[in-house]
Amino acid sequence: MNDTLAFGTVDTVLGRLLVGETETGIVSLHFHDSPAARTRTAKAAGLPVVDAPDRLxxxxxxxxxxFSGDLKTFELPIDWRLTSDVQRQVLTTLYTTVPYGNVLTYGELGxxxxxxxxxxxxxxxxxxNPIPLIVPCHRVVASNGLGGYSGGSGVEVKRWLLTLEGSVPATLDWDLTQPP
Incomplete structure (x- = not known):
C-alpha cells in the first residue's frame, strides 16, 4: 500500500490544532487548522490525503x-520525512532525551x-520543527531566558506550556483552562 496522509483536529486551550499523520507516524502539527496548512503539508509530504479518523x-x-495535565510522555510514532538529516538528528535527540518538566539550552541540545x-x-x-508540542521544541531555552517560539502566538505559548509542565513557576493568575 502506498503512503497516504490523514488530518485530524483537536480543540485545546491554545485553539484548534491540526495533526497530520501517515502510515509511518505523526508528520506535522499546526497551531491553526486551515486549508493552507493542509495544502502545504500535503504538498511537502508529496502524499495523497485520505479520510482516516481511526489512524489519528x-x-x-x-x-x-x-492539555488536561494527564499525559507526561508522548509515545507516538513519528514520520520524519519533512525534516533534513540535521533537523532529524537534533529533533530525534530532543524527542527521546528531554522529558516533561525539563528544559535545556539551545547550546546543550547542539x-x-x-x-x-x-x-x-x-x-x-x-x-x-514540523511537529511542535509532540516533539517538544518549547523545552529548549536560551542561556539567558526563554528564547523565542514560533508556535501559536509566540513566546507566551512557550511560557504557558512550560508552566503546564512545571518548568516555569505559575503566576497567581495562571489557569490550565485559560489561553496565554
Missing amino acids: APALSALRDY ERSGTGVHAQVIGQVMGS
Whole structure:
C-alpha cells in the first residue's frame, strides 16, 4: 500500500490544532487548522490525503490528555520525512532525551545531538520543527531566558506550556483552562 496522509483536529486551550499523520507516524502539527496548512503539508509530504479518523485517534487523544495535565510522555510514532538529516538528528535527540518538566539550552541540545552545530542553528531547527508540542521544541531555552517560539502566538505559548509542565513557576493568575 502506498503512503497516504490523514488530518485530524483537536480543540485545546491554545485553539484548534491540526495533526497530520501517515502510515509511518505523526508528520506535522499546526497551531491553526486551515486549508493552507493542509495544502502545504500535503504538498511537502508529496502524499495523497485520505479520510482516516481511526489512524489519528491515538494522537488526538494523547494531545487532549497532555492539555488536561494527564499525559507526561508522548509515545507516538513519528514520520520524519519533512525534516533534513540535521533537523532529524537534533529533533530525534530532543524527542527521546528531554522529558516533561525539563528544559535545556539551545547550546546543550547542539552538544547532546552530536551535530556540532551552533546554538543559533539549533534555534533555527526548533523554529522549523514540523511537529511542535509532540516533539517538544518549547523545552529548549536560551542561556539567558526563554528564547523565542514560533508556535501559536509566540513566546507566551512557550511560557504557558512550560508552566503546564512545571518548568516555569505559575503566576497567581495562571489557569490550565485559560489561553496565554
